[in-house]
Amino acid sequence: MTAPFLVGNGGxxxxxxxxxxxxxxxxxxxxxxxxxxxxxxxxxxxxALAQLERRRDPEAGYEPMLERLLEPILxxxxxxxxxxxxxxxxxxxxxxxxxxxxxxxxxxxPELRIGLVIGDDVMxxxxxxxxxxxxxxxxxxxxxxxxxxxNAYIGAQPLAQALAEGADVVVAGRTSDPALAIAPLVxxxxxxxxxxxxLAVGAACGHLLxxxxxxxxxxxxxxxxxxxxxxxxxGFPIAEVTEEGGLVITKAEDTxxxxxxxxxxxxxxxxxxxxxxxxxxDVVLDITACGLExxxxxxxxxxxxxxxxxPETLKVTASFEGSWLGEGEVSVAGPNALARARATADVxxxxxxRRGLPVRARVDLIGVASVHDSDDGALWRGYQGPEPPExxxxxxxxxxxxxxxxxxxxxxxxxxxCGTAGTGGARWRLTPRILTRSYLVLRERVPTAVAVRSARDxxxxxxxxxx
Amino acid sequence: MTKMAEVPxxxxxxxxxGDKGNRLNLSLIPYDPAHWPxxxxxxxxxxxxxxxxxxxxxxxxxxDLPLIHAFNFVVDDVLEGGVNGSLNLDGHGxxxxxxxxxxxxRMPR
Numbered sequence: 087m088t089a090p091f092l093v094g095n096g097g098x099x100x101x102x103x104x105x106x107x108x109x110x111x112x113x114x115x116x117x118x119x120x121x122x123x124x125x126x127x128x129x130x131x132x133x134a135l136a137q138l139e140r141r142r143d144p145e146a147g148y149e150p151m152l153e154r155l156l157e158p159i160l161x162x163x164x165x166x167x168x169x170x171x172x173x174x175x176x177x178x179x180x181x182x183x184x185x186x187x188x189x190x191x192x193x194x195x196p197e198l199r200i201g202l203v204i205g206d207d208v209m210x211x212x213x214x215x216x217x218x219x220x221x222x223x224x225x226x227x228x229x230x231x232x233x234x235x236x237n238a239y240i241g242a243q244p245l246a247q248a249l250a251e252g253a254d255v256v257v258a259g260r261t262s263d264p265a266l267a268i269a270p271l272v273x274x275x276x277x278x279x280x281x282x283x284x285l286a287v288g289a290a291c292g293h294l295l296x297x298x299x300x301x302x303x304x305x306x307x308x309x310x311x312x313x314x315x316x317x318x319x320x321g322f323p324i325a326e327v328t329e330e331g332g333l334v335i336t337k338a339e340d341t342x343x344x345x346x347x348x349x350x351x352x353x354x355x356x357x358x359x360x361x362x363x364x365x366x367x368d369v370v371l372d373i374t375a376c377g378l379e380x381x382x383x384x385x386x387x388x389x390x391x392x393x394x395x396x397p398e399t400l401k402v403t404a405s406f407e408g409s410w411l412g413e414g415e416v417s418v419a420g421p422n423a424l425a426r427a428r429a430t431a432d433v434x435x436x437x438x439x440r441r442g443l444p445v446r447a448r449v450d451l452i453g454v455a456s457v458h459d460s461d462d463g464a465l466w467r468g469y470q471g472p473e474p475p476e477x478x479x480x481x482x483x484x485x486x487x488x489x490x491x492x493x494x495x496x497x498x499x500x501x502x503x504c505g506t507a508g509t510g511g512a513r514w515r516l517t518p519r520i521l522t523r524s525y526l527v528l529r530e531r532v533p534t535a536v537a538v539r540s541a542r543d544x545x546x547x548x549x550x551x552x553x
Numbered sequence: 554m555t556k557m558a559e560v561p562x563x564x565x566x567x568x569x570x571g572d573k574g575n576r577l578n579l580s581l582i583p584y585d586p587a588h589w590p591x592x593x594x595x596x597x598x599x600x601x602x603x604x605x606x607x608x609x610x611x612x613x614x615x616x617d618l619p620l621i622h623a624f625n626f627v628v629d630d631v632l633e634g635g636v637n638g639s640l641n642l643d644g645h646g647x648x649x650x651x652x653x654x655x656x657x658x659r660m661p662r
Contacts, residue, residue, distance in 0.1 A: 131637060221574035305569060305647075312567060347621075348567060348582065355580035355625050357571030361616050377620050390620070408637065448640040457643035458652050461633060464607045482640040521637045524574070 090326040091274045092121035093267050093291055094338070096170075097155060097322075098298025100127045104154045106298060106322045109338035111159040113324060115166050116339070122270035123163060125155065125172035126263050126296045133260055134405030134520045136177035137235040147178035153189055156255075160189060164198050164254055171245055171256040171266045177235060179204055183257045187544035196542035201253025203244045205534030206260040208527070209236040214404050217525035231406035234520060238402045238527060241367030242288075243279065244534040245269035251538040260403070264292025264366045267325070275329045285369035286393025287331040293364065293371070294335055294353050294388070295323045301335060301353040302384075303343030316342025333388040334381060345384040354378075354388075363394075367401075367529070370394040399526040408519035410491040412445075412483045414498025415452070417511040419476040424469075426506040427451050427477040431463070433505075434481050437497045445485035445494045452478035478511075484519065492516050556662040565660055566592060568650035572632060577605075577646045579626040579653050586622040588660065593617065595658045596624070604652055605631045626653070 094114050096107030107123065114121040127149045140147025149155070152174050163170055175182040183202045190198040214236060237260035246269040248256045256269070268288035271277065277284045294301050301323045303314035314320070321341025326334040337345050354373060358364055364371040372392040381387040418426045431449040438447050448463070450456035453474045455465035483494035495514050502512050566583045581596060583589050602613035610631040615624055632646050633639040643649075 221576075306567075308567070311563070348584075351582050351621055351623050352567065352569040352580055354621070355571075355578070355618075355623060356569055357573060358578060358625060359573070359576070359627050361618060361625055374618065375620065376618075411640075446640065450642065452642075457641060457648045459641075460607045460609070461640055480642065482642075484640060519637060522574075 088329045089119055090328045090332070091271060092117060092119050093270060093295065093325045093327060094121060094123045095126070095295040095298050095323050096123050096159070097125040097127060098296060098300060099129060100132050100149055100151070102298055104151050107155060107159050109341050110322045110324060111162050111168065113339045114168055115162055120274055122169045122171065123159070124170070124266040124270070124295070125174055126266060126298075127172060127174045128176060128260060130403060130522055131405060131520050133177050133237050133403075134235040134522070137405070140177045145181045148176045148182035148185070149174035152182060152185060156186065156189060157193070160198070161193050161195060164195050169249055169254055169256065169270060171258070171269060173258050173261045173266065175257045175259045177207070177259065179257050179259045184544060184546040186255050186257060187541040187546070190541035196540065198541045199252050199254045199538055200541060200544060201248025201251065201256040201536060201538040203240075203248055203256060203258040203534060203536055205244065205532060206237045206240045206258070207235075208238050208402060208532060209233060212236065212402065212527060212531060214402070214525055217402070217527055220401055220524040220526050231408070231521065234405045234407055236402055236404040238400045238532040239367055240400065240532065240534055241265050241396070242268035242272060244536050246273045247536045248538055249273040251536065253538045262367045263296035264289040265368060267292030267295060268368050271327055279368070280395070282369050282393030282395060284331045286371050286391045287327060287333050289364070289366050289369050289371040289393070290373070290388060290391050291325045291327055291333055294350065295325055297353065297356065298322050299343060300356065301349055302337045302345055303349060306349050306352055312348065314342065314344050318342065333391070334385055335388065336385045345386055347378050347380055347386060350378055350386045350388070365397055368396050370397065398528060400529050400532055402525045402527050404523050404525065406521045406523070408521040409484045409486050410488045410516060411519050412491040412495030412516050413480065414495045414512065414514040415478050415480045416498055416501050416505065416509050417476060417478045418506065418508055420508065423475065423477050424454070424473050426508070427454075427479050430479045430501060430506055430509065431466070434479070434497055438483065438494055441493070443483075443485075443490045443494050444487060445483040445490055447481060447483040447494060450480040450482075452480055456480065488516070557659040558662045559657050560660050561654065562596070562656045562658050563651070563654035565658065566654065568653050570647050570650040572645045575630055575632045577628045577631045577649060579628065579650055581624040581626065581653065583622060589619065589622045591660060592624065592658065596656065598626070600656065601626050601628065601653065604656065605649075608633060
């Protein structure tokens with residue numbers, strides 16, 4: 087059996103712990119095996135929000151923590167030939183590539199090669215209204231809504247091509263999450279793009295690692311029921327993959343968190359629908375015959391994965407400017423808090439009604455029922471449990487008229503004087519909303535392009551500015 | 554005859570929620586693999602759909618994974634429009650795993 091290839095994850099979403107990659111890279115370096123590190127930074131709306139940033143500043147629109155994430159690890163990864171892949175380019179991969187080049191120059195790594203992958207951005211190049219709709223948010227009138235972003239989930243092939251051309255850092259925008267793990271595996275082992283069994287292993291590796299700590303104790307720990315060591319320093323995951331398709335999930339050394347059958351099962355099923363058909367651009371993964379085995383401390387082996395041919399279509403997620411969301415909160419505490427909170431909730435809705443504000447509104451009683459409740463407050467209205475010591479009343483209102491939503495949210499502020507006795511702690515905000523809709527498009531209609539350059543040759547680096 | 558006692562699902566199983574659009578998935582995993590058949594019998598699609606009826610849920614499908622002793626519930630139209638359209642603080646529905654775990658089941662004492 088050949089030596090395994092290690093795939094590490096340094097981040098599972100935009101907003102993840104920025105110091106997480108350091109122990110992962112330290113472990114990869116210490117183990118001395120061929121390896122790669124990937125960052126998954128894009129949720130469904132992240133690209134749209136990044137696109138709005140790019141409109142404000144043409145050099146923005148990529149992962150805002152990118153420099154902070156890469157700075158402590160870039161030199162080690164370069165020195166030890168550990169390529170870094172990420173969809174941290176978000177809405178502006180060329181600007182992210184320039185940032186990586188400037189960082190490399192500053193760290194004295196002018197030879198570091200940056201692979202830029204573009205083609206996921208299909209805004210303007212594909213007429214969305216002629217595509218079949220895959221998934222949609224509640225109410226979008228796409229004829230009138232303003233398009234903010236449209237991106238295809240591209241697969242591993244252009245990422246692997248960048249690695250083949252010698253990229254040390256691969257900067258992409260929207261990719262499928264598993265592609266970030268499949269690409270280095272295919273590049274290293276030379277797997278064929280129709281070797282569905284091995285690609286299925288790569289997809290499972292990517293799926294299990296794509297959310298970072300979620301397979302090592304994050305979103306898992308439940309004190310007294312599912313305890314984990316040192317939750318303030320959860321180690322991010324590392325997968326060991328063999329040429330034959332063996333897969334073991336483990337994690338960074340000298341960190342908290344854990345890897346066991348429970349953490350792997352939770353993440354294996356995360357955001358999964360039909361377990362026989364987890365669709366990625368590179369392979370359709372089937373986990374129905376999957377088996378798991380604890381193979382040592384913080385080591386779980388995954389076997390029985392099956393792959394089916396890749397789909398002919400890619401998913402495109404389009405984001406539209408939506409309505410405005412206004413939110414406000416106030417607190418009550420102490421004797422009769424529940425009655426005061428209920429009365430406050432009713433008065434807020436009554437105020438919106440009397441003023442005739444064109445908004446859709448909802449009230450929550452945080453501490454009794456909020457996140458599990460429905461818009462009509464069925465749970466808090468029907469609550470008959472004990473009197474809570476404190477409650478927070480939340481109003482949420484949305485509508486297309488900014489001023490009306492603003493006025494609705496300000497009704498919460500007015501409670502500081504007009505509310506029940508002992509009302510305090512008002513907070514209030516107004517945010518624009520993004521609506522998304524997903525379509526399916528034939529993959530031939532999404533051409534990608536790869537360009538690999540050393541940091542010193544990248545336009546926009548410090549040297550060029552000096553020159 | 555084995556005596557049965559009613560216990561919170563949270564005492565015998567764990568769960569994680571995930572979302573895609575207006576669709577929620579909830580894993581359900583017994584701590585003891587031997588409990589899998591008991592949960593299969595008692596945590597039905599209908600019971601889970603009822604848990605989310607007040608939110609407008611229209612359909613619940615349960616996928617069984619006996620080899621890893623787990624279940625995957627997929628609930629449609631429960632996220633009040635999904636993360637981008639909902640007025641709910643938790644538009645992703647991440648907290649719903651613990652709504653599932655608030656069900657009770659009858660287990661051997």
